[in-house]
Amino acid sequence: MNLSLFKSWYSVLALLGIAAAIACSLVAGDIADVRWLRLATGWLAGSSMALALGYVLRKYMHKYGYSPEFKLKVPIAQLERAEMRLNELRGKILTRAVASRAEITAEIKRILSEERVQRVLAVDVKPGPSGGAAFVLEVNKAFLFGRAAKWLHLHLYISIAFAAFVLAHGGRSLGLDFGGALFALSALVVVTGVIGIALWALGPTWLTRRERDLSIEESFVLHQGFQGKLQELRGTLAAEPELAALLDDVMRSGADAPARTKAALQAASQYPEERRRMLEDACVLFGQMRRVEREFRALWRIRLTFMAWRAVHIPAAVLLSAAVLVHVVSVLRY
Amino acid sequence: MEPSPQPPPTAEELELLFQLELFKDLPKKLRDVLVRFRRYTPGIAGTIFIRQGEYTEDFHYVLAGSVSAFRANADGKVELLESLGPHEWFGEVSALSNQPSLATLKADVPCTLLTIDGSTFRVLYKDVTNAKFRERIDKHYRERALIAHMRTIPLFRALSDSDLARIRPHVHFETFAKGKVIAEQDAPVSRVYMVRSGAVGCTRRLRDGKQKIVGYHMNNSSFGERALEKELATWPGTYTALAPTDVLSIEKDAFGLTFGSGSAALNALQQAALELLRADQGQAAAVRGVEDAELSRIAGDDRIEQMVRRQSVKGGEALVIDLQRCVRCNMCVETCVAVHEDRVPRLSKKGSRVSAELNLATSCYNCEIPECMMACGYGAIRRDVEGVIRFVYDNCVGCASCVSACPYGVIRYTPPPGAAPVVPKESFLEQIPWVGQFFRKAAGAAASEAESKSAPVLSARGEKVNGKSIKCDLCAGLPFEGCVYNCPTAAISRQNPAALFESESSRARVVDGAIHDAVHGGPRG
């Protein structure tokens, strides 16, 4: 089970959101009477939602190559010059020509900015091994805007805070109106999201346990391979329409495949050895393909189980975003 | 500077070049290779040609001037190792072993060097018709560089320079092809081996007939020290070259004959051997303390075994997927496609399982022993100062030698000029989830699109790479490694496979210990 999905400082945001929502309802009574509080919770809800959508935006911008981070790309020559100079610095550290951490850090900063690679590279200064250089330099990518995994944490917890703010914002006036619908949608999005995260925490373990022999990718590739081979054999057998019909019959079979295969092979016994062999091979191949297909389907089912929540979460989130937009525009307009 | 075919030489230059002692016996075909890839490196006084610790493969021959080799020791002191004048050379150790340079080489006065890149040097060195060249290089290495090299090998660290000089004449150079057996299990240990370049695996045959990998040796590590520790020692397993491997070896009797029994030097060596054997407890425990049956029991789910068999441990850095975290969303592969112009992914999640929960993705490991680089005869694969293996596309002729040499099958091809990309590029509207399909072009329009795809594919350096080899370039120039950066569950990370191997080896040690305690009622002696 992947508990790391839940371990994040952003959970404090969610707690703060919930605490704020409870405080509002306790202190202010009916929030409808306290205009500034209503406005504040509204803005807080809106901003939390924008932050939560930030994850989605980041994801698709990276996936399709539109992220502004792609524009930060620097020419390799610049990187190589920087790396060369860092190597020189390593030499100086080894000979104690540069001794203090502060000096080293300042020198690294200078190199990175002079070579204009400070947005691409991050250099960590770590204590060196005993008997070796006093410090070692570890060059990594800058990972400027944070990894997707961190954004997912933000997405999760800020969404919980969002639901709390929406609840506080609606106050006791929540009913079967637009506000109520907004709240219901928010709840749906958050609940499906939380279920999704829980499934993401458990799903990989189920799948991995089941994947002992073949992984989902392997079974897919293998299945494609068998299918191609079978098509090829079917093409060759087409010269003998009756044998081809026997193979088609086997390929249409379900649970009765063993019986039908047996029958087909018996029926083919009158054909020349070479042709019969071909049918036999095709039947064996078909059996193997079915086995791999079963394996793939089983793995796919598990994968679907822990991905199916998205079928509700994503459309509900799209609807919610549209509804929030309408709400904000109408409030500002009227 | 990167190697590339050079302009044709003048007749005068040719004559001078092949009058040089080192090159005068080169056969015709190797002369052509040398002429094609030679280059001249000038330097004013103070020019640093190679820095200590730098990954370089260049071999330099001093034509004029003088160059000094300095080495900074762990205590920060810099010592002058040697000065090289005309007709001497340096860089052969790095060119052969792919190891970082042992010293800094600096021009004392204005110099001119003849420079050959590592792959050309290896072609000259390994060609069987060119024994004279190899002899000269080895002789020079023995006389000038061997002591400096031996000093870096843990077994010899306790010996003084004068002791090293005394044992030097007894050092043999040997080369083993991949798969060649160096020593057989249970045969008497008659030599101590030191790996100069390459990798050696030690496999033990158990009583039940199973083979178990119990050790792994790479550059600068030694095996056979038990010959120094006790008389009549036998090999604990079979030692096999896992890659083309160069070793240094010394007859066991040579130590006694050189230093005399009971001498301080021999005692120091025996002490060092003992410590190495102790430190190597994982292996020692496996080969000495634990009964075969127990070894066999823990052999079932052995990650080390698999990693060594798949040679994964040779990797510098591997992409490791934690399957307990991976939600199979494919974002890693999709980002890899997005960051590359040619839209060919550089990784496949399929990879190889090393345990129930870890998968080594198929993506370049930036190997310690880059077999791709060794196989490339055109100097098109280089290691940069950070140790990353990179292609030099100007030199790549698309011959595919690297593709078959890479043990992990991670090198692919970009589509040849004019061919459609592996993953076609889509317009913004086409990419919108679900909605995009309504914008996708009808089949008829696909032809004109394919035409637009025939534009050259450019590498991070701006070189044309159509129809050439490609592999993971660590998202060169970008502030992130796409796959690692965009994994929503942080399931994928870069790790040193040797470190995984180490941690598994310590796990195996604990298991060994626990089994031993249970069977023998106490800790191993």
Ligand code: SF4
């Ligand atoms: S391409 Fe293959 S052999 Fe070359 S460094 Fe990468 S993993 Fe190693």
Ligand code: SF4
């Ligand atoms: S580091 Fe970049 S190039 Fe390499 S596999 Fe990951 S995304 Fe692809």
Ligand code: SF4
């Ligand atoms: S991005 Fe991460 S979770 Fe998704 S498939 Fe790749 S490794 Fe698995």
